[in-house]
Amino acid sequence: xxxxxxxxxxxxxxxxxxAALEASRYYDVAVLSKLFPTRSHSGAAQGGIAASIGNVEExxxxxxxxxxxxxxxxxxxxxxxxxxxxxxxxxxxxLEHLGVPFSRTADGKINQRMFGGHTKNYGEGxxxxxxxxxxxxxxxxxxxxxxxCVKNNVRFYSEFFVTDLMVKDNIVRGLVAYNMIxxxxxxxxxxxxxxxxxxxxxxxxxxxNAHANTGDGLGIVLRAGLALxxxxxxxxxxxxxxxxxxxxxxxxxxxxxxxxxxxxxRFMKNYAPKLxxxxxxxxxxxxxQTEIDEGRGINGESYVHLDLRHLGEEKIxxxxxxxxxxxQKIVGIDVVKEPIPIQPTAHYSMGGIxxxxxxxxxxxxxxxxxxxxxxxxxxxxxxxxxxxxxxxNSLLEAVVFGRRAGKSLxxxxxxxxxxxxxxxxxxxxxxxxxxxxxxxxxxxxxTGILRKELQEIMxxxxxxxxxxxGLKEALEKVKELEKRFEDVxxxxxSWKFNTDLTEAMELDNLLHLAEIIxxxxxxxxxxxxxxxxxxxxxxxxxxxxxxxxAFKKDGKVLFDYKPVVITKFQPKERKY
Amino acid sequence: xxxxxxxxxxxxxxxxxxxxxxxEFMVEADPKDKVLDLLHRIKWEKxxxxxxRRSCAHGICGSCAMKINGANMLACExxxxxxxxxxxxxxxxxxxxxIIKDLVVDQTDFFKKYDIVKPYLINRTPPPTRERLQSxxxxxxxxxxxxxxxxxxxxxxCPSNWKNPNFLGPAALLKSYRYNFDSRDEGIAERxxxxxxxxxxxxxxxxxxxxxxxxxxxxxxxxxxxxxxKLVSREY
Numbered sequence: 126x127x128x129x130x131x132x133x134x135x136x137x138x139x140x141x142x143x144a145a146l147e148a149s150r151y152y153d154v155a156v157l158s159k160l161f162p163t164r165s166h167s168g169a170a171q172g173g174i175a176a177s178i179g180n181v182e183e184x185x186x187x188x189x190x191x192x193x194x195x196x197x198x199x200x201x202x203x204x205x206x207x208x209x210x211x212x213x214x215x216x217x218x219x220l221e222h223l224g225v226p227f228s229r230t231a232d233g234k235i236n237q238r239m240f241g242g243h244t245k246n247y248g249e250g251x252x253x254x255x256x257x258x259x260x261x262x263x264x265x266x267x268x269x270x271x272x273x274c275v276k277n278n279v280r281f282y283s284e285f286f287v288t289d290l291m292v293k294d295n296i297v298r299g300l301v302a303y304n305m306i307x308x309x310x311x312x313x314x315x316x317x318x319x320x321x322x323x324x325x326x327x328x329x330x331x332x333x334n335a336h337a338n339t340g341d342g343l344g345i346v347l348r349a350g351l352a353l354x355x356x357x358x359x360x361x362x363x364x365x366x367x368x369x370x371x372x373x374x375x376x377x378x379x380x381x382x383x384x385x386x387x388x389x390x391r392f393m394k395n396y397a398p399k400l401x402x403x404x405x406x407x408x409x410x411x412x413x414q415t416e417i418d419e420g421r422g423i424n425g426e427s428y429v430h431l432d433l434r435h436l437g438e439e440k441i442x443x444x445x446x447x448x449x450x451x452x453q454k455i456v457g458i459d460v461v462k463e464p465i466p467i468q469p470t471a472h473y474s475m476g477g478i479x480x481x482x483x484x485x486x487x488x489x490x491x492x493x494x495x496x497x498x499x500x501x502x503x504x505x506x507x508x509x510x511x512x513x514x515x516x517x518n519s520l521l522e523a524v525v526f527g528r529r530a531g532k533s534l535x536x537x538x539x540x541x542x543x544x545x546x547x548x549x550x551x552x553x554x555x556x557x558x559x560x561x562x563x564x565x566x567x568x569x570x571x572t573g574i575l576r577k578e579l580q581e582i583m584x585x586x587x588x589x590x591x592x593x594x595g596l597k598e599a600l601e602k603v604k605e606l607e608k609r610f611e612d613v614x615x616x617x618x619s620w621k622f623n624t625d626l627t628e629a630m631e632l633d634n635l636l637h638l639a640e641i642i643x644x645x646x647x648x649x650x651x652x653x654x655x656x657x658x659x660x661x662x663x664x665x666x667x668x669x670x671x672x673x674x675a676f677k678k679d680g681k682v683l684f685d686y687k688p689v690v691i692t693k694f695q696p697k698e699r700k701y
Numbered sequence: 702x703x704x705x706x707x708x709x710x711x712x713x714x715x716x717x718x719x720x721x722x723x724x725e726f727m728v729e730a731d732p733k734d735k736v737l738d739l740l741h742r743i744k745w746e747k748x749x750x751x752x753x754r755r756s757c758a759h760g761i762c763g764s765c766a767m768k769i770n771g772a773n774m775l776a777c778e779x780x781x782x783x784x785x786x787x788x789x790x791x792x793x794x795x796x797x798x799x800i801i802k803d804l805v806v807d808q809t810d811f812f813k814k815y816d817i818v819k820p821y822l823i824n825r826t827p828p829p830t831r832e833r834l835q836s837x838x839x840x841x842x843x844x845x846x847x848x849x850x851x852x853x854x855x856x857x858x859c860p861s862n863w864k865n866p867n868f869l870g871p872a873a874l875l876k877s878y879r880y881n882f883d884s885r886d887e888g889i890a891e892r893x894x895x896x897x898x899x900x901x902x903x904x905x906x907x908x909x910x911x912x913x914x915x916x917x918x919x920x921x922x923x924x925x926x927x928x929x930x931k932l933v934s935r936e937y
Contacts, residue, residue, distance in 0.1 A: 161808070163851050164762040178831075221832040224822030224885065226840060226847050233834030258847075264761060265847060272821035306801060308715070335757040371759045450918075451759050454778045457733065573745030616749030619715045622802040625749040 126311070130155040130280065131543045132534060133300065133315040135287050135342065137162035139263070139523035140502025140530070141321030142270035144484075146223075147531025148317075149277040152538055155315075157285040157302060159337065159627065162271045166323055166335040167523060170263025171447060172376030173238060173255030174220075174524065175517040176213035180234040181253040186210050188245060189254065191694055193518060196242040196405045197511025198654035198664065199696035200355070200672070200689055205482050205507045207692070209518070212525040217256055220524065225269045227258050228444075238444075239379040242405035242515040248701070251379075251403045255517040260374050260447045263520060285311070286627050289556035290318065290345050290498075293549045295488060297497035301556040305627065308620030310557055314548050316541070317534045319499040320346070320478060320486075321527060327576075328635045328642070329471035330584035333365055333372035342504040344634025346478050347641070352490035352674050352685075354506040355476035356638065357645030358655045360514055361589050363409040365470020366456055367428040372472065373448055373465055375516040377433055378402040380444050384413065385430040385464065386421040392429075397701040404701045407513040407655045410469040414589040423466065430464035437461075469589050475514055475655065476645075477506035479674065484530025490674035491687050497546075499534050501526040508672065511689075512654020563629055564620075568612035572629045575606050575613065579632075579639060587643055592659040596647040603639045610636055641675045644682045649673060666696050705730045705781065707739050708791040709751065712800050721800075723791075724748070732787055736769050736779035739790065740804075753804040760916060763850035766857075767804050768793040773854040773914040795857040797866070811853050814869045817895050818877040823888025839884040846879035846924055848917040855911035855921055861904050868904040869895065871911035871921045878924040881931065889937040902928045 132148050134141045137158035148154045158165065177184040189210040194201055221227060221235060228236040237253040245252040258265040274281075284305040291298040299314035322342025326334025343353060363384075364373040378384070384402050386392045396412040397404035404412070417427050433441060433448075438461045441449055445460075452460050478500040479490040484507075486498040501507075502523040509522055582602045586595035610633065617625035651665035652658050674685040705728045712721040726743050737755055744751045755765040758777045765776040770784060770791055781787040798806035824833075849872065856862055856870035869877075877896060881889045896902050902925055911921040931937060 160756055160762070160764065161812075161851075164756050164764045166757065166762070168850075169757050169759070169761050218828075218830070218832055222824075222828040224880075224883070226843060226883070227832075229835055229837045229840045231837065233836045233839075235832050261761075261848070264850070268847075268851075269822075275816055276819075276821040306807070335762060337756045369759075447761070451761075451778075454780070455735070455759055457780070571745070571749070573749075617752075619713055619750070619802070621713070621715050622752045622805050624744075624752055 127548065128311055128313045129545060130315045131538060132317045132319065133157060133313055134319045134321060135300070136165070136321035136323060136504070137271070138165035138167035138321055138323055138502060139266060139270065139520060140527035141319070142274055143524050143527030144319055144321065144501060144531035144534070145274050145279045146270060146277060147528055148535050149274065149279045151535055152543070155280040155282060156274070157282045157287060159284060159286045161283045162281060163268055165267060166338055167520070168264045168267040169335065169372065170520050171260040171372065171374035172240060172379060173257035173262050173517040174217065174266070174520040175240070175243060175254050176217040176256055176521065177210065177254055178214055178217060178235070178256070180230060181237045184245065184252055184254055188247060188252065189213070189243070191247050192243050193509065193515055194694045195248070195699060196513055196515040198513055198699055199670065200508070200511030200653060202508050202690040203692040203694065204690045205509045208482050208529070209509045209522060209525055212529070213521055216521070216524045216528055220266060220269065223269050223273050225258065225265050227256055238376060239403060240516040241375050241378065241403045241409065251400060255376070255379065257376065260376055260445045266520065266524070286630070287341065287345065288560055288630060290349050291549060291552045292349050292495055292498065293552065295493065295495055296546050297495055298546050298548055301553060303560060305622050308623070310560060312548070312553050314545050316538060316543050316545055317497045317499065319484070319501070319530055319534060320504050321500070321502045322504040324474040324503040325635060325638050326471045328579065328583050328639050330580040331365060331370040331468065332471040333362055333370055334471065339631035339635050340638045341631060341634050343477060343638050347637055347677050350676070351486065351488050351495065352479055352676050353476065353641055354479040354490050355508060355673050356474070356641045356675060357649055357673060358475035358512050359471060359642060360406055360473035360475060360655050361410040361469040362472035363406055363413055363469055364431050364467040367466035367468050369456065370470040371451065371455065372470065373431060373467060377431065377445055377448060380440065381436055383432045385432050386416045387423050388421070392416050392421070400701040405513055405515060408701065410589050411657055413469055417468070428466040428468045431467045432464040433460045434462065434464065473514055473519060474503055475506070475508070475510040475512065477504050480505045480507050482507060482529065483533035484526055485533065490685065497537070499530045501530040512656060563615060563626055564618065566614065568614040570609050570613040572613055572632050575610055576632050576635070579603065579606055579635060583639060587646060590657050590659055591646055593647065596643055600640070600643045600647060603636065603643055607636050607640065637677065641677070641682060645673050645675055648684055670696065702729050703732055703788055705739060705787065706789050707743065709743065709803070710793040711803050713802050714800065730781060732782040734781050735777055736781070736790060736792065737765055737776040740776060740792070752802040761850060763852035766795060766852035766854045768795060773858045775852060775916045778916060795853055797857050797863050808853060810866070811856055811872065814873040815851070815876060818869065818873045819888060819892050820876040820880065822880060822883065822886055823891060824885055825887060833885050835884050843879050843883050845919050846875055848919055849875055850917060852916060854914040854916060858910040858914035860908055860910060861906055865900065865904060867900045869901055871925065874902060874905065874925045874928060875919065875921050878928055881928065893937065896928060897932050902932065
């Protein structure tokens with residue numbers, strides 16, 4: 126049986142749901158998720174969503190524009206960034222109109238807080254720009270969008286694990302998915318497919334990401350022979366709970382929390398004297414890692430302290446209740462009384478599927494569109510974050526570009542019609558066989574062990590600081606793991622809810638992505654944003670002010686490049 | 702490190718010869734570990750066939766609600782050292798929902814009830830160009846109700862729901878509160894008919910199991926009582 130819809134959206138986070146909401150006003154929309162929609166990782170976002178609506182103090186679209194460009198270490202495409210910061214205003218008000226329960230100012234407006242790298246008057250000092258709902262901003266927006274999709278009769282296919290996308294003659298045809306609930310493989314056909322499949326933090330040992338964040342969409346795109354952009358830029362969030370990696374929102378520092386080393390010094394004054402703890406994430410993570418590497422971690426260990434104590438119980442209860450709750454329940458500390466041990470944690474993928482500002486996927490990463498194929502959110506690279514994303518710009522990107530993609534795919538359907546393109550059976554068969562092979566093959570390798578080895582090497586050699594020797598070692602290891610993966614065996618031979626099978630397919634995606642990440646990091650001989658090469662410590666605009674485009678062909682990684690779009694702000698030295 | 706004897710409920714309706722039963726595993730653990738860590742160790746090192754849901758691992762996605770030593774909770778938050786005897790852990794699926802496999806239950810009915818209460822903002826007045834205003838006090842009225850992560854711990858722990866599966870249950874009623882008490886909402890007239898029935902708010906007999914089960918510490922019974930009050934006093 127073939128399931129047919131006008132639009133199929135894969136991924137039920139903020140980008141996917143926002144697009145679904147837009148398109149469901151006119152067309153028959155289905156959303157597939159390997160989880161139940163409200164389990165998507167957008168819901169874990171805590172601190173806020175940026176918009177220069179100036180509810181609490183003066184702010185301007187142009188200031189937000191500048192901060193995002195500077196934060197991106199000048200690798201962000203300025204045409205896309207201009208859309209991000211301009212569309213932010215209607216996008217936020219629409220969220221409010223849809224019912225998002227934002228925290229409020231005394232006069233009833235959406236409240237705003239400070240966040241790293243967001244400044245007034247082009248870098249003068251922190252500005253109140255992040256719209257928030259306590260420290261549950263992602264949760265509130267995710268649930269509200271899901272609810273509105275229910276209202277609009279969006280058809281949800283929960284716990285459907287997409288295995289392959291079908292693109293032929295540069296036209297999207299549909300996809301193949303594994304229905305985890307009844308254990309059947311299904312073929313789905315549509316005029317439009319959109320990906321909002323999120324990131325791949327689970328390639329790293331210490332990560333803020335959910336177990337589900339395994340870059341499936343990117344893996345599928347790579348297997349379909351399409352390009353990926355700028356994958357070497359992986360954001361390490363400065364404040365992950367030590368050993369756990371769980372995110373403690375930058376909102377904590379936005380409310381005034383300190384970073385302290387083993388002598389109790391607010392060490393950020395040595396790295397970013399103007400913005401201190403509210404420096405951008407790449408810089409703050411490097412500062413923390415340097416403190417640790419130079420022996421100034423707490424008790425000589427690999428962590429420093431994030432101290433909220435001086436904020437007082439009342440402010441913590443009002444503004445940061447969720448952080449307090451999980452620190453108590455999971456880590457076993459009361460943030461009112463004790464500082465939190467933290468270390469940088471793999472958090473966000475700046476790179477992804479190359480798209481236009483309207484979410485249209487580019488097959489070659491440059492100009493060749495894949496008809497009917499769209500992407501938005503973390504899985505895409507538009508690129509508004511360039512080499513380093515500012516906090517609260519990710520929820521904004523998901524909403525703004527999910528909205529734009531929803532509008533543009535609606536427009537496409539209104540001109541191209543909804544008649545479905547042919548389903549190439551010669552593409553369906555191999556996709557089904559690939560899954561069948563996972564189920565039946567025998568071998569001596571286990572998914573869990575290979576994944577652990579991958580996560581360890583990625584963390585130790587492809588982390589906050591990188592160099593040629595470590596990256597080469599990592600690349601060799603990833604290739605070895607890819608080889609060993611061919612020998613992986615699945616214990617579970619039943620078809621229903623087979624997470625042994627899905628975990629193996631997830632690892633397959635992670636391994637191929639890891640190869641692109643490491644190869645890209647090795648290839649880019651400069652330090653820019655989140656890519657910090659000890660052997661090439663300077664930014665090199667002459668040779669590297671360009672995006673990396675990567676493909677995988679016949680088992681080899683191939684690179685191409687495209688220029689950065691610069692419209693208003695010329696690259697300058699980046700100081701905070 | 703401690704040795705934990707983990708008893709896990711197993712069921713695979715796809716293999717009828719394989720009757721529902723408990724499997725026992727000895728797992729080495731740190732007393733600071735969570736029950737989710739135990740489940741992962743079993744799945745990744747001992748028995749890959751074990752099925753359970755999980756995702757975020759820090760209490761916000763709501764995937765890993767299950768019954769642990771007799772009480773509903775999130776496996777990712779269930780700290781071994783908080784159990785009376787951390788060396789003996791029994792894990793079962795959420796009660797009263799059909800089992801798909803092992804600890805994975807079919808939540809179709811749970812979400813059907815959620816859909817019935819019209820769990821979304823209804824406001825037909827054209828919005829202003831900027832945000833609708835809402836005072837911090839008005840926002841506070843719905844605050845606790847917005848913490849819900851739809852994990853189903855409450856509804857599957859509710860005796861009224863066990864006895865009468867047509868009862869909407871605490872999660873759906875809490876969501877109904879969340880919108881009926883939102884100062885921006887105008888939809889109560891559309892929601893009232895499913896609330897003011899034997900299987901709506903009146904089936905709640907204030908047993909408080911839901912409050913005990915809620916991993917987000919929401920006083921669900923109190924919220925349901927506010928709905929009852931609204932209906933009785935016809936404040937709509």
